[in-house]
Amino acid sequence: MATPNSEFADIQGLLWSGYGSLKQACFLLLRVTDAAAARAWLRDVSESVATVEQLRREHVGRAMQIALTADGMRALGVASTVIDGFSAEFISGMAGEEGRSRRLGDVAASAPSLWRWGGAQEPHILLMLYAEENLDAWHLQIEAGLGNGLAVLHRLPTTDMGGMEPFGFIDGVSQPRIDWSGERVPGTSADLEYGNLLTAGEFLLGHRNEYGRYTDRPLLDPAQPGAASLVVAEDDPARRDLGRNGSYLVMRELAQDVRGFWRFIAAQAVHDGDRIALAEAMVGRLMSGDALAPTRGQPIRGVGPNELDIARNQFTYDEDRDGLRCPFGAHIRRANPRTGDMPGGRQGLVTRLIRLLGLGHQDLSEDLIATSRFHRILRRGREFGDRIDRQVALRPDAPDPRGGLYFICLNANIARQFEFIQNAWLISAKFDGMSGEADPLLGNREPMPADHRTDGFSMPQPSGVTRRIDGLPAFITVRGGAYFFLPGLRALRYFAAG
Amino acid sequence: MTPQSCFMVAAPIAPGQETGLRALLATMNTAPGAVDPNNALVPFARFDRLHVARFVILHDETLDDLRLYGTTFENPPVWLVFLGDCDGPAEAMLAEFAALAGAGLTRIFGHCEGFSRGGDLLAWMQGRSVTPATQYVNWVGRTVRQIREEAALHAALRDRLQRGAAAFEAQSPLEVHRQLAASVRQDGPPLTPPAPTPFPWLASKIGNMIGVPLALLVLLPFFVLGAPFFLWELRRRETSDAVIVPRPAPEHVHSLSVLEDHDVTNQFSAFGIVKPGRFRLWTLLFIFWVLSFSTRQIYTRGRLARVGTIHFARWVFMDDHRRLLFCSNYDGSLDSYMDDFINKVAFGLNLVFSNGVGYPRTKFLLSGGAQEELAFKYFLRRHQVPTQVWYKAYPGLTTADLARNTRIREGLEAQTMIEAEAGRWLAMI
Incomplete structure (x- = not known):
């Protein structure tokens, strides 16, 4: 069985890196207007798609990545029997069902009917351009080369905010690490504790996931046209794997109300230090990137050896059970609760059995959060709009910087990873047994049935009387989004061959 | 303490009546998946001892699976079931329904076989009451x-x-x-x-607490003797039983998801066939017997094993033990519910559902099965049936x-x- 690291030449570079050193980026949303011409274009550009292999081997000054929606595959003429092999949520699309929009919190001001792109008019192809310099010239050249097979639906330009997101926090501090060498055996007693090293199959189709299984993807009969150029499926040697080395790419345009965020905070606290402390409590990290929760002595699998990584990520919330350091509802505590397979971590066989039967719980608030390793994503977002700092944002005459984030993440099972995190952890008003609050940054503040509010934020205090803020406005509005498939290079050539 | 009980009325829908019944039940909702608690047919909000209730039409689309087990199910009835959980005795609850919602229930059950409009509604419902094989209450005594x-x-x-x-x-x-x-x-x-605990309930619980372990002790020698034969036969079946886990059709998934996530709690109704033959049935009966003991004596305070999100659940045999109905009320979305099943209580799910036709392959009744993540999720979704009407007395909690x-x-x-x-x-x- 081939390990993921033997196939770096078939994997798009985005799986390896967010191209942090390529400060300029622009995303193009394309629609296919002529299938044959579009396929010819795809054939040409597929040669210049950056791979992990290249990133590891040489300095890359600019990089192109390509992803497709299910609509895009259809428009290119891919047989529906092939597309049907992709996951149901990918085929249906981010805005394909009202139920999905409810689960993702895409309602009211964030409803798909109000989106700038995605939803009613799905993009077909996502073309991602990253460059050290001279992006504009390259971008123009790319657009000129689109020919008559493709039309630009939207251009999504980005802004280099120096590693910060528009509210002023360092972004992308914590990422899961992929076990490229395939050494990790998931599901052993080591997983009773939180770990950050995950099997490649959580992000790449065609490889074993955290269940030790293969996530569904199109497997083709080798006699089907084009299938012979694909590799044999590891779990089904009679068929060829179109999903191999590909990943689902989730993209959402999140408009951030930077002025509204800092003004709301300023209304809660007078001194600048207190304001920053409140904003940091909402995020769960200091503005510098360090976690509020205390770091611990013992190493965590998949964190370090880089000192900065240890300083920022060698922690779980076991050392902050009362939420006194990092509030339970803080953004990063919701987005990755750092839970192992069982509360209490490693333990003797008898204790484990007792806990498995649900008999050894310390108290009712224990074991409410699912195990983290099945719900992780690789984040690859980029900022847009003008960058203004909080002092400027607080001035009455401050212009709207129209800032925000192109949230981009990679995962192998959209329902179990991205959608679960968004639904059960981020926007849930019931996360970790709380009530009345959703994610302080991402929540849409819409009340639930029977008028249960979701616009609070609570900070447990040593005195016992929790500090509670009510009436948070929505700081983020979703303005577009789609589910894409970021194929491996062989699969990309398959799509191009038609 | 006031113990909870559950009621269920099941009746086959009369030929040609299913479409009309679906339309009638739909009038009880303000939108699909969102019940009107004061609807004209059964104004649930008026019943202040009622926790949850639902109407479900059990139309099983998976009966053809039986062919892979070398048999068929001729003329399967399409059931209408009305079930719920309440404080105090279920008989009194049904009487209250008959008294306060008699006209509405008459219109609903008028679509079923053997219903006479002029007759005694309560007696008719009592005659069609079905007791579950196992029931679960999140917190026994909480009214x-x-x-x-x-x-x-x-x-x-x-x-x-x-x-x-x-x-x-x-x-x-x-x-x-x-x-x-x-x-x-x-x-x-x-x-x-809290009200005083009814003595008969307490006495029966204590009897059960002593009786079941005692019976197990008495049976132990027979189990030890029988174990090799049982395990041999079990493994023979586990390795050869057909696994039927195609991805559920998008239309089917849509008909279910449109009903979900309107509240923090969701309903789940699933229907399937018990694997043919006495071996699986007796295994299942024994498992339910032990499971019932555990939900009565052990899991009475907030958790079913490690899962704490279930308000009420039950397993019910239908069609003379040939089919099994599973109904639950759980917090969160279906995906998190299924993830809990897989990651926390896979063994428990396997014990029961591996005796159902098509379930993913298990080993010794406990491992495998639900651990086949996607196959298990497809299995559950495929056997899930839309719940036409669903009420919960405390939305948002x-x-x-x-x-x-x-x-x-x-x-x-x-x-x-x-x-x-x-x-x-x-x-x-």
């Missing part, structure tokens, strides 16, 4: 009234804490607790003391909310408390 009172208590205390935050900050947690307790005594909200509110009340009424306890109690609010 609807208690849930509502404790939710109001939590809201009031949170409000009082918030309004007096400046003053409370300077006081010790014990002092704050004392003041809040005094304010509730004086200004409410009212808290009804999860089991975690209910448990917390109960603990807040207990803390409020605690006679003695030390400083640290008072601090933790305040933090819960």
Whole structure:
């Protein structure tokens, strides 16, 4: 069985890196207007798609990545029997069902009917351009080369905010690490504790996931046209794997109300230090990137050896059970609760059995959060709009910087990873047994049935009387989004061959 | 303490009546998946001992799976089931339904076989009552009234804490607790003391507590002797039983998902066929017997093994033990529910559902099965049937909310408390 690291030449570079050193980026949303011409274009550009292999081997000054929606595959003429092999949520699309929009919190001001792109008019192809310099010239050249097979639906330009997101926090501090060498055996007693090293199959189709299984993807009969150029499926040697080395790419345009965020905070606290402390409590990290929760002595699998990584990520919330350091509802505590397979971590066989039967719980608030390793994503977002700092944002005459984030993440099972995190952890008003609050940054503040509010934020205090803020406005509005498939290079050539 | 009980009326839908019945049931909702609690047919909100209730049409699309087991199911009835969970005896609940919603129920059951409009509705429903093989109650003894009172208590205390935050900050947690307790005594909200536990219920529970282990002890030698044969036969079947886990059709998934996630709690109804033959049936009967003991004696306070999100659940045999119905009320979305199943109680799911036609391959009844993540999820979704009408008496409240509110009340009424306890109690609010 081939390990993921033997196939770096078939994997798009985005799986390896967010191209942090390529400060300029622009995303193009394309629609296919002529299938044959579009396929010819795809054939040409597929040669210049950056791979992990290249990133590891040489300095890359600019990089192109390509992803497709299910609509895009259809428009290119891919047989529906092939597309049907992709996951149901990918085929249906981010805005394909009202139920999905409810689960993702895409309602009211964030409803798909109000989106700038995605939803009613799905993009077909996502073309991602990253460059050290001279992006504009390259971008123009790319657009000129689109020919008559493709039309630009939207251009999504980005802004280099120096590693910060528009509210002023360092972004992308914590990422899961992929076990490229395939050494990790998931599901052993080591997983009773939180770990950050995950099997490649959580992000790449065609490889074993955290269940030790293969996530569904199109497997083709080798006699089907084009299938012979694909590799044999590891779990089904009679068929060829179109999903191999590909990943689902989730993209959402999140408009951030930077002025509204800092003004709301300023209304809660007078001194600048207190304001920053409140904003940091909402995020769960200091503005510098360090976690509020205390770091611990013992190493965590998949964190370090880089000192900065240890300083920022060698922690779980076991050392902050009362939420006194990092509030339970803080953004990063919701987005990755750092839970192992069982509360209490490693333990003797008898204790484990007792806990498995649900008999050894310390108290009712224990074991409410699912195990983290099945719900992780690789984040690859980029900022847009003008960058203004909080002092400027607080001035009455401050212009709207129209800032925000192109949230981009990679995962192998959209329902179990991205959608679960968004639904059960981020926007849930019931996360970790709380009530009345959703994610302080991402929540849409819409009340639930029977008028249960979701616009609070609570900070447990040593005195016992929790500090509670009510009436948070929505700081983020979703303005577009789609589910894409970021194929491996062989699969990309398959799509191009038609 | 008032124990909870469950009711279920099941009747085959008369030929040609299914479409009309679906349309009638739809009038009870304001939108698909969102019941009108005051609807004209069965105004659920008027029944203050009722926790949850549902109407489900059990139209099984998977019967052809039986062919892979070398048999068929001729002329399967399409069932209408009306089921729910309530405080106090189920018989009294049904009588209340007949008295207060007789006209609506008559219209609904008028679509079923053997229903005569002029007849005695209550007697008809009693005649079609079905007892579950196993039932589960998240918190035995917690009444609807208690849930509502404790939710109001939590809201009031949170409000009082918030309004007096400046003053409370300077006081010790014990002092704050004392003041809040005094304010509730004086200004409410009212808290009804628990009713006495009915003696017959208690006696039967104690009998069960002693009887089942005793019976197991007596049977033990036979189990030990029989184990090799049982395991041999089990493995033979486990390795050869057909696994039927195609991805559910998008239209089917849509018909289900449109009903979901309108509240923090969702309903789940699934219907399937028990694997043919006495071996699987007897295995299943034994498992339910033990499971019933556990839900009656052990899992009575907030958790079913490691899963804490289920309000009420039950397994019911139908069609002379040939088919099995599973119904539950759970917090969160279906995906998180299934993930809990897989990651926390796969063994429990396997014990029961591996005796159902098509279930993913298990090993020794416990491992495998649900651990086949996608196959298991497809299996559940494919066997799930749309729940036409679903009511929950306390929307917006999860089991975690209910448990917390109960603990807040207990803390409020605690006679003695030390400083640290008072601090933790305040933090819960």
